[in-house]
Amino acid sequence: MDYVTKNKVSLSGAEILLESLINHGVDTVFGYPGGQIVNVYDKLPLYEDRLHHILVRHEQGAIHAAQGYARASHRIGAVMVTSGPGATNVVTGIADAMIDSTPVVVVAGQVGTKLLGTDAFQETDFIGLTSPISKWAYQIRRTEDIEWAVSRAFYIAGSGRPGPVVLDFTRDAQVGMAELKGTTCDFIRSYRPIPEPSEESMRIAASMINKAKKPFLVYGHGIILSEAEKELEAFLDKSNIPAGSTLLGLSALSTDNPHYKGMLGMHGNLATNTLTQRCDLLIAVGMRFDDRVTGNVSTYAKNAKIIHIDIDESEIGKIIKTDVGILGDAKHVLSRLTELIDKRESYDWQMEDIMCNAVEKHKVIDPEINPGEGYINPGEVVARVADKTEGKAIVVTDVGQNQMLAARYSRFAQSRSMITSGGLGTMGFGIPAAMGAKVAMPDRQVCLFVGDGGMQMTIQELGTIMQEGIGLKIILLNNNWLGNVRQWQELFYGERYSATRMVNPDYGKIASAYDIDYAFVEKREDLLPAIDKMLSDPTKPFILEVHVKESSLVFPMIAPGRSVDEIMLTSDESFEYGN
Amino acid sequence: MNLLNMETEELYYEVTVYTENQVGLLSSIAGIFTRRSLNIDKLVVFPSEIPGVHKFSIRTHTTEEKMKQTVLQIEKKVDVIKAFYYEHPNNTQKEYEAVRKFLQGHEK
Known part of the structure; x- marks a missing residue:
């Protein structure tokens, strides 16, 4: 460590922040610059050999990427954004990380301390916004507090039940000067992360x-x-x-x-x-x-x-x-x-369980993954990808039918191979989270299953994928519907399909605009060759669009609020144990 | 108290929370009450007898079940040291009732 030599040198708050991030094991930070974090970005090039900054296309992409990074690697994800809209754009991801216990540290710029509370340009009460949805939220007002705050942030985010930590980094603290001390933290007197079991x-x-x-x-x-x-x-x-x-x-x-x-x-x-x-x-x-x-x-x-x-x-x-x-x-x-x-x-x-498995295989699984003829089923695509990757890939999902089918029909050979937004159910999580997972684990195949709805919620991150050359595989299960809501409408809302029909763009043109390899499949015989082509080079991004059956439903299903005893096998058949 | 009462019977509780002196804790503790739709009937925040430790004294009414979970969620906050709840001594309520009754008598 060069801390000893640098010890006596005063550094700016921006440099102290970057030194502290590196000191806490951060090698990648997902972020987006702006007026109140520009001082930190100004110093970034000094650290480019030790800290890789990935410029996302929207701050929501940064936080989900950091979540994917953390979930795939057991490290702590790091995010850097500006104040105001930069900060509010990461709120969804902070809530997602909180409910799914994902360790991330978010550094958000903030206006100078004299302007706090004055409705200054791009000022927002970020601590007030995030304290209910973060494990810890702290405003750094003085340069000499930076190391203390960062070390606590990493300790809190990663220990006990992990979660997101927010550091609201005021401009004064960024531009002030202080000495670098190499502060670390492994104890907070009010906090017992690992209780001793009785x-x-x-x-x-x-x-x-x-x-x-x-x-x-x-x-x-x-x-x-x-x-x-x-x-x-x-x-x-x-x-x-x-x-x-x-x-x-x-x-x-x-x-x-x-x-x-x-x-x-x-x-x-x-x-x-x-x-x-x-x-x-x-x-x-x-x-x-x-x-x-x-x-x-x-x-x-x-x-x-x-x-x-x-x-x-x-x-x-x-x-x-x-x-x-x-x-x-x-x-x-x-x-x-x-x-x-x-x-x-x-x-x-x-x-x-054997009887249950036999029923499920006959009534649900075989018709979904081996239909033989007709449209390709979305579950079938998941099963074929699982066959080809032999369960060794990191599976990332968006939210909805694609997620449930990926969860049901993927196989997993090792831990940390399923990354999905569970508690919050955030559509748009998929692309950036898969990006983060691939950055964290470049040697593993990362296969994202995403629907046409979720794809378009964070589709701008294709730009990040292009710029960074991130080799994730995007399997777009396109049914031209918001399938999960459509399923509820079909089953519980009298087939009134309100606002779930989606007219899609030409994803081939989008892929080509971003210079990403692309294949389109709508015939069963083209599926396996296309998957092979997609997986052939794990270092290159690929979009595989599969036109799947439009009215596909995910079963079995326990209707919302019903008992776990009441399992629907199809729209009009329930499962009775022993029958 | 039996389980059924824990779930349904609303009582007055006095919650005491000992915390570090950190900005924003008041709103985040109040937020936990808001999230569970608990009314704060009284709130006092002051330095405790222990140097550097702040004390919140909060009165609310709810079921014991909800009270217990709320206190655990408060205690989960990193800067919260300890949180307790007590069944509120009902004397104050009895006094209020007596005063109300007295006033009603005069209005007639």
């Missing part, structure tokens, strides 16, 4: 697990965030308990793992939702019982005692009454529980 609660849980006749484990993003994949696998190997994943937990267990039974929730698998309702013990790890998972809470897991393991105390008992709550880091708790539980070879109820 041995007693773990012993009680272990004895419940040992006594259970029909145990079932559900896990979420917490497994990936705490890097507890191996511990989860060891727990399942010893206990032989079947497991289901939330949308954000996907890829924590390989889809080939024998204990893995599928995805939970509204468009989850029959087996996982049925096991939830039939189990006598539900062990929930690193998940928060989102309403898309639970359906009607009053009938959720109605036969089960509940053990909830989470790092965030406010999650335990928030939605579902728990019999035992274990507050702690999933990695630590699972490894201790594995020691405490008895080895079990099998459970009597272990075959129950």
Whole structure:
């Protein structure tokens, strides 16, 4: 480190910020310059060998890219934007990162301290706007506070339950001079990121697990965030308990793992939702019982005692009454529980998922991914890409039908292979998030599934992809509809298709304008060759537009607000366990 | 208190929050009440007896279930040190009722 030599030299606040970012391991920052951050941008070229700045086309692209970067790599994403509109444009992404526990640090320029509160040009109360949707929001008013604030920001963003942190960086602090100290932070007295789990609660849980006749484990993003994949696998190997994943937990267990039974929730698998309702013990790890998972809470897991393991105390008992709550880091708790539980070879109820799988395959999966003739189904495209990548790609999705189908029909060989906007459900997340994922993991294939709606919400980032040569693969499932809302309209709103029909541009011309390779497929026989062509060079971006069946519906489906027992297999057929 | 009452019976609560002295905490704590549609009946913020630690004293009315979750969400804020809630001693309410009754008697 050159901190020792630079120690006695005074630097401007702008330089101190950049030094601090590098000091905290940042090698890439996604951003957009503007009047109140121009001082920092002025110093950027001095650091270009250590800090790569990626100029996005809209600030929303910067924050989603940082989210994709963080989710793919287990590092902290960094964003730099100007005040006012630059800052407000990242608000959606901050809310998204908060609800999906994604570690990002956002540095936003701010007007000089004398102008604060005066409605100055491009002034906005960014702390006021972001404190309800960020883990920590702090305004840096003095140059000598920069290092302190940045080190706290990175510590807070990455520790415990991760989340977005906002630094509102006033102009005075940017232009002032101070000495660089190399400040780091690993303790804040008001903040206990990793609670110590109580041995007693773990012993009680272990004895419940040992006594259970029909145990079932559900896990979420917490497994990936705490890097507890191996511990989860060891727990399942010893206990032989079947497991289901939330949308954000996907890829924590390989889809080939024998204990893995599928995805939970509204468009989850029959087996996982049925096991939830039939189990006598539900062990929930690193998940928060989102309403898309639970359906009607009053009938959720109605036969089960509940053990909830989470790092965030406010999650335990928030939605579902728990019999035992274990507050702690999933990695630590699972490894201790594995020691405490008895080895079990099998459970009597272990075959129950097989019947569910057979029904789902016959009624839903085969017709979706192997229709044989007619229009190409969107799920079919996902399945063919999964075949070709052998589940090794990082799958990124936008939001809607494309997302649910990508979640259902992708395969995952390793963790951190599913990046999607879960809690907030942000359309437009896909392109920039995939961009960030590819920047973080250049050696992996990154395959984005996006609909024609979400594609156009952040389509401007094709410019960033062009400028930076980011080799992501965009699979555009074009049905000329906002498919997910259309599905609700068809099923629950009397087929009144209000504002969901979408007339699309010629994406081939758009791709050519951005100098991105492109293929269009509407015939089944062209699909596999086009996927091969798309995947042939992982370093080059590619847009594969597939014209898919317009009226395609995603099943199974638990209608909003209904019980997890009430699973629709098609528009007019429900699933009854045992029939 | 049984579970059913926890979910439905509204009581007065006194919430106390001990925090670092950071700008913006008042609005972010108040925001947690707003998000859950809880009315703040009384709010006092002052330096506590511990140097450098600020104290919020908040009165609200809600169910115990909601109160508990709200306090956990407040405590989750990085700059919040500790948060507590107590069933509000009902004396004040009884006094108010007595005063109201007295005044009504005079109006007639």
